[in-house]
Amino acid sequence: MTPLLSLTHVAKRLGSHQAVDDVSFDVANGEAVAILGPSGSGKTTLLRLIAGLDTPDRGEISIDGVRVAADGRSIVPPYERRIGFVFQDLALWPHMTVQQQLEFVLGSLKVARSVWRARINDALTLVRIEHLASRYPHQLSGGEQQRAALARTLAGQPRLILLDEPLASLDSELRAHLRQELASLQRSLAVTSVYVTHDRDDAAVIADRVLSMRAGTLVTI
Amino acid sequence: MGRWPSSRTWVLGIAVLSFVVCCVLPVASLFLEILHRPAAITSELLLDARRRGLLSNTVVLGLGAALGASLIGIPLGVLLGRVAFPAKGLIRIALAAPAFIPPYVMALAWVYLANGFTLMNRDVASGWIHSLPAAVIVLALVFYPLSMLATEVAIRRVDGRLEEAGLTVARPGQVLLRITLPLVAPVTLAAALLIFVMAISEFGVPGLLRVRVYTTEVFTAFAALYDVARAVVLTLPLLALCAIVAAAAAALLGDRVVASRRTISIQPRLAERWRTPGILFALLIIAGALVAPLLVLGEQAAGADSLAAVLAGSTSAIANSLVLAAVGATLVVAVAIWLGYFRARTSHGGHAADIIFLVLFAIPSTVLGVGLIGLWNKPGLPGAVYDSSSMFVIGYLARFVPVAALILAASTRYVPLAHEEAAAVGGAHWMRTVSRIVLPQMRLGIAAVWLVVFVLAFGELGVSILVAPPGEATLPIRIYTMIANTPPSHVAVFALLQTAIVLIGVAALGILASSLRIR
Numbered sequence: 245m246t247p248l249l250s251l252t253h254v255a256k257r258l259g260s261h262q263a264v265d266d267v268s269f270d271v272a273n274g275e276a277v278a279i280l281g282p283s284g285s286g287k288t289t290l291l292r293l294i295a296g297l298d299t300p301d302r303g304e305i306s307i308d309g310v311r312v313a314a315d316g317r318s319i320v321p322p323y324e325r326r327i328g329f330v331f332q333d334l335a336l337w338p339h340m341t342v343q344q345q346l347e348f349v350l351g352s353l354k355v356a357r358s359v360w361r362a363r364i365n366d367a368l369t370l371v372r373i374e375h376l377a378s379r380y381p382h383q384l385s386g387g388e389q390q391r392a393a394l395a396r397t398l399a400g401q402p403r404l405i406l407l408d409e410p411l412a413s414l415d416s417e418l419r420a421h422l423r424q425e426l427a428s429l430q431r432s433l434a435v436t437s438v439y440v441t442h443d444r445d446d447a448a449v450i451a452d453r454v455l456s457m458r459a460g461t462l463v464t465i
Numbered sequence: 466m467g468r469w470p471s472s473r474t475w476v477l478g479i480a481v482l483s484f485v486v487c488c489v490l491p492v493a494s495l496f497l498e499i500l501h502r503p504a505a506i507t508s509e510l511l512l513d514a515r516r517r518g519l520l521s522n523t524v525v526l527g528l529g530a531a532l533g534a535s536l537i538g539i540p541l542g543v544l545l546g547r548v549a550f551p552a553k554g555l556i557r558i559a560l561a562a563p564a565f566i567p568p569y570v571m572a573l574a575w576v577y578l579a580n581g582f583t584l585m586n587r588d589v590a591s592g593w594i595h596s597l598p599a600a601v602i603v604l605a606l607v608f609y610p611l612s613m614l615a616t617e618v619a620i621r622r623v624d625g626r627l628e629e630a631g632l633t634v635a636r637p638g639q640v641l642l643r644i645t646l647p648l649v650a651p652v653t654l655a656a657a658l659l660i661f662v663m664a665i666s667e668f669g670v671p672g673l674l675r676v677r678v679y680t681t682e683v684f685t686a687f688a689a690l691y692d693v694a695r696a697v698v699l700t701l702p703l704l705a706l707c708a709i710v711a712a713a714a715a716a717l718l719g720d721r722v723v724a725s726r727r728t729i730s731i732q733p734r735l736a737e738r739w740r741t742p743g744i745l746f747a748l749l750i751i752a753g754a755l756v757a758p759l760l761v762l763g764e765q766a767a768g769a770d771s772l773a774a775v776l777a778g779s780t781s782a783i784a785n786s787l788v789l790a791a792v793g794a795t796l797v798v799a800v801a802i803w804l805g806y807f808r809a810r811t812s813h814g815g816h817a818a819d820i821i822f823l824v825l826f827a828i829p830s831t832v833l834g835v836g837l838i839g840l841w842n843k844p845g846l847p848g849a850v851y852d853s854s855s856m857f858v859i860g861y862l863a864r865f866v867p868v869a870a871l872i873l874a875a876s877t878r879y880v881p882l883a884h885e886e887a888a889a890v891g892g893a894h895w896m897r898t899v900s901r902i903v904l905p906q907m908r909l910g911i912a913a914v915w916l917v918v919f920v921l922a923f924g925e926l927g928v929s930i931l932v933a934p935p936g937e938a939t940l941p942i943r944i945y946t947m948i949a950n951t952p953p954s955h956v957a958v959f960a961l962l963q964t965a966i967v968l969i970g971v972a973a974l975g976i977l978a979s980s981l982r983i984r
Contacts, residue, residue: 297629297733322632335630339647348643352635400634 246309248273248436249294249404254303256289263289264300265460271404274434278441278451286460287440288332291406294438295329296322307404323352328397328405332412334389336381342368342392343377346399353400367399370429387418394426398433405437411446423449472896480803484870487800487862488825491836495704498697498839520702523665523678526600530664531657533605535612537750539653542616543641544743547736556747558975563754564610565917565971567924567941569669570960572603574758576673577765577953600676604667606754608660615656619649621732628733637735645735651717658714659827662707666829668927669941673948679703680927683831687838687931697839700832711827715820759964765957775958779943783962786923786940789854793861794919797869798911800862805873806899810882822867830927833863837932854937860928865918872917876910877903913977920970924963 247270256264263286271277281287292298294305296318304314307327312320337345346364355363368374371391381389390410397405411419411426427450430437439450447454456463545557563571579594593599623645631640646653668680679699687696736743769775776783808818828836837860841851850856880903888898904911926941933942944959 295633297632321636323635325633327633329630329633331626331630333626335624335626337627337630337644337648348631349634352631352639396630 245272247271248275248308249438250304250306251290251294252304252306254290254293254300254305256286256293256298256300258289262460264293267303267457267460267462269455269462271436271438273436276430276437276439276450276452278439278447278454279457280441280444280447280454281457282442285457287442287457288408289460290457291329291408291438291440294404295327295406296320296325297329326400326403328400328402330393330397330405330407330410332408332410334381334393334410336389336393336396338381341378341380342373342384342395345392345396349396349400363399363401367395370398370433371395371425386414387422390414390422394429403436405435407437407439409441409443411441411443420445426450472894476803476896477807480800480807483800483862484804484866487859488866491833491840491863492704492825492828494840495697495700495832495836499701502694502698519677519679519682522597522676523680523703523706525597526604526671526676526678527661527665529598529601530604530608531661533601534609534660535653535657537605537609538612538614538656539616540743541609541613541747541750542653543620543646543736544739544747545613546617546620547641547645547732547734548740548743549734549737550740550744554975554978556744556751558971559751559755560613560747561610562968562971563607565920565924565967566607566755566758566964567669567926567967568604568607568667569673569926569941569945570762570924570964571607571754571758572600572670572673573944573948573956573960574761575599575603577957578757578761581761595675597676600671600674603670603674604664606750607670608663609750609754611660611663612653612656615652616649619652620645623648625732628735632733637733638738640733641735655714655717658710658717659823662710662714662827665703666707666827666832666927668829668831669945672945680829680831683829683835684927684931687831687835693835696835700829700835703829704832707827707829707832708824711824712820715816715823718819759961762957762961762964765953766961768954769952769958772958775955776962779940779959782938782940782943785854785938787966789857789939790861790919790922793858793865793922794915796858797862797865797918797922798873798915801866801869801873801914802904802907802911804866804870805875806877806903808870808874809877819871822871826864826867826871830864830925831931834860834928834931837863837928841932851932852934854934856932856934857929857937857939860932861918861922861925864925864928865921869914869918872914873907873910876907876914879910880906909977913974916970916974916977920967920974923966923970 249271251270252268254264254267255262265286267286267290269277279287279290289298293300293313296312299316299318300313301316305312307320307325310320312318312325337348340348343364346367347360350360350363364377365374368377371394373388373391373395376384376388376392379388381392384392393410407426411422414422423446430450439447441447541560545553545560550556576594579599580591627648628640628644631644635643665678666680668684670676671678672681672684679702683696683699683703686692686699808815808822811818837856838851841847841856841859843851850859884902884906885898888902889895893901924941925939926945929939930942930945933939938946940959940963944956944963947956947959
C-alpha cells in the first residue's frame with residue numbers, strides 16, 4: 245500500500261549548518277508518528293520541508309503517491325498539499341476571531357459556504373471551544389489558544405497534520421492534560437500526523453511510532 | 466539637608482526646559498493671543514462662503530494628498546518589504562528622495578514642466594498646474610515615501626509564522642491581502658493621517674501653485690496685509706485640525722511610535738508574482754517624482770548665461786543656509802537625544818508624550834512662525850534674539866525637535882535596558898552609563914537623525930520666511946522670493962543647487978542605513 249507520506253534521502257542546509265541530512269522514512273495512512281530530538285536537531289526544518297514552507301536541497305518528498313518536492317525544487321505549493329500545520333507558537337492571527345480564522349481556512353480551500361457552519365461547529369466542538377468562537381486570540385488562555393490552533397487545522401480536514409511542539413509553552417499540568425486529549429483526538433479521528441517534540445512523554449502518549457533525530461539525521465527507526 | 470539633584474535630573478530638566486521654550490511656548494502664546502480676541506474667534510468660526518472655500522480647499526488638499534500618497538506608497542512598501550530584486554537599496558533611496566527635496570522645488574519643476582507642455586501646438590497644462598488637483602498630485606508625489614517607508618517597516622515586523630500559517634491553506638496573494646495587510650493597516654492608516662496633516666501644513670506648494678488654503682492665507686494676512694490679528698485667528702482652524710488628526714495618528718500607532726522590535730527572520734515572499742510589474746511601477750514613480758522634475762530644472766538651468774553671474778550676490782544666502790542648518794541640526798539632536806532617551810525609558814506617560822510630540826510636529830510651519838513672532842518680538846533680550854539669525858535656529862528647533870525625539874526614542878530602545886543595568890550594578894553612575902554604554906550603541910541612529918534634520922532644515926521655508934530678520938535670508942527664502950521677478954533659468958539654478966545638496970545628504974543617509982543593516 246502507498247504510504248501517505250514518503251521522504252527519500254531528503255537534505256537541507258541552512259547557511260553553513262546541515263539542518264537535515266539524508267532523511268528517509270514513510271508514514272502510513274492513519275498513523276501517528278512522533279519525531280523526538282533535542283533543540284537544533286532539525287525537527288522543525290523537517291516539518292517545514294514536508295509542509296512546503298522550505299524546499300529540500302536534495303531528495304524527494306511524496307504525499308499520497310504524488311511527488312510534492314524533488315531535485316531541489318517545490319513541485320506542489322504548500323496550499324495545494326492539503327496539510328495542516330500547528331506551529332510551536334500557534335501563529336494565531338491576532339486580527340481575527342477564532343471563527344474568522346476557521347472561515348479564512350475554509351474560504352481559502354474553496355469549501356462551499358453552505359457547509360461552513362457545520363464544519364466550524366464540528367471543529368470547535370471536537371476541541372471543546374464552541375463557546376469561544378467570537379473571541380480574539382488575546383482573549384484566550386494558553387490552553388484555549390492551543391485548542392483554537394488545533395480547530396483551525398482540523399477545519400480544513402487535511403490529509404496530514406504536522407505538529408511542531410505545540411505543547412512546549414504550556415505548564416506541566418495543562419501539558420499533561422492536553423497531551424491526553426490530543427492522543428484521544430488522534431485515535432478517534434484516525435488522522436495521519438507527524439508530531440515533533442523533545443519530550444519523551446509527549447511522544448510516547450501521542451504517537452504510534454517514534455523516530456529519533458540527532459544533528460539532522462534519523463538515528464533509530 | 467536637601468540632596469543635590471543628580472546628573473539625570475539636571476539633564477532631564479535642561480532638555481525639558483529647552484523643549485518647552487522652543488516647541489511648546491510658541492504654540493501656547495498663540496493660544497493665549499487667540500483667547501484675547503473672542504470677537505475675532507466668533508467671526509472666524511462663523512464660516513462665510515470665503516472661509517468655507519478655504520476650509521474645503523484645505524481639507525481636499527489634505528485628503529487628496531493622503532489618498533494619492535497611500536495609493537503609491539503602500540504597494541511600493543510591500544514591494545520593498547516582501548520582494549527580492551537586484552539593486553533594491555539603490556531603488557529604495559531613489560524612491561525615498563522626493564520626501565527630502567523641498568516641496569516647493571518639486572512644485573517649481575512641475576510648473577516649468579506644465580508651461581512647456583503642448584498638445585498639437587496648444588498650451589494645455591500651464592493653466593491647470595495652478596489648481597487644487599495639481600497641488601494634490603504634487604504633494605502626493607512628495608509625501609508617498611512616508612507611506613512607503615512606514616509600510617515597509619511595518620511589513621518587515623509582521624511575524625512570518627502568521628503568514629506561513631496562512632500559506633498552508635491559501636495562495637500568497639490571499640495571505641498578503643487577508644493576513645499581512647490587515648496587520649499593518651494601523652501603521653499605514655497612521656501614515657496617511659500624518660500625510661494629511663503635513664499636506665494641510667504645507668505652505669510652499671499651494672503658495673507657488675496659487676491655491677488658496679489656510680497656510681497661504683495666514684502668510685498673506687501676516688506678510689502681505691500686515692494684519693497680525695487676522696493671521697493669528699486664522700491659525701485656529703488649522704491648529705485644531707492638525708492637533709486632532711495627529712492625536713488620532715498617535716492613538717492608532719500606540720506604542721509602535723517608538724517600538725523597535727528587530728526584524729523577524731522568517732519573511733515569506735508573498736508578492737513574488739508581482740515582482741516585474743512592481744519593479745516597473747517603482748521605476749515609473751522614480752521617473753515621475755524624481756527624474757522628470759530634475760531634468761526639467763536642468764533644462765531650465767541650462768538657459769542661464771553664466772553660473773557665476775547667477776550665484777553672485779547669493780553666496781551669503783547659500784553659506785547662511787548651510788551653517789544655520791548644521792547648527793540647527795546639532796542643537797536639535799542635542800535636545801532630542803535626552804527627550805528620546807527619557808521617553809524610551811519611561812513607563813508612565815510615554816504614550817501621552819508621543820501624542821504631544823506628534824501634535825507639535827504637525828503644527829503648520831506658518832502657524833508656528835506666527836507663534837514664534839508673538840513670543841520673541843518683544844522689547845529687551847527677546848527682541849535682540851528676534852533681530853538676529855538665531856531665529857532661524859529657534860525655528861528649526863521648534864519644528865524638528867519633536868520628530869527627532871520620537872526617532873531617537875526608537876533608537877534608544879534598540880539598546881537593551883539590561884546593558885544599562887549591568888553597568889549600574891558594576892558601579893557606573895548614570896551619566897557614565899549613558900555616555901559610555903548607551904550613546905555609543907546609538908551613534909549611527911544619532912548620525913542619521915542629524916542628517917535628516919540637516920536636510921529638512923536646509924529646505925525649511927514656512928517658518929524661515931516669517932521670522933527672517935531684515936537683510937538675512939536662507940537659500941529657500943531666496944528661491945521663493947526670486948520666482949516672481951527673476952528669469953526661470955536663474956531660479957532653476959538655485960533649485961538644482963538646493964536639490965544637489967539635499968541629495969548628497971540622502972545618499973549619505975542611504976550609506977548610513979546600509980551600515981545599520983550590516984550591524
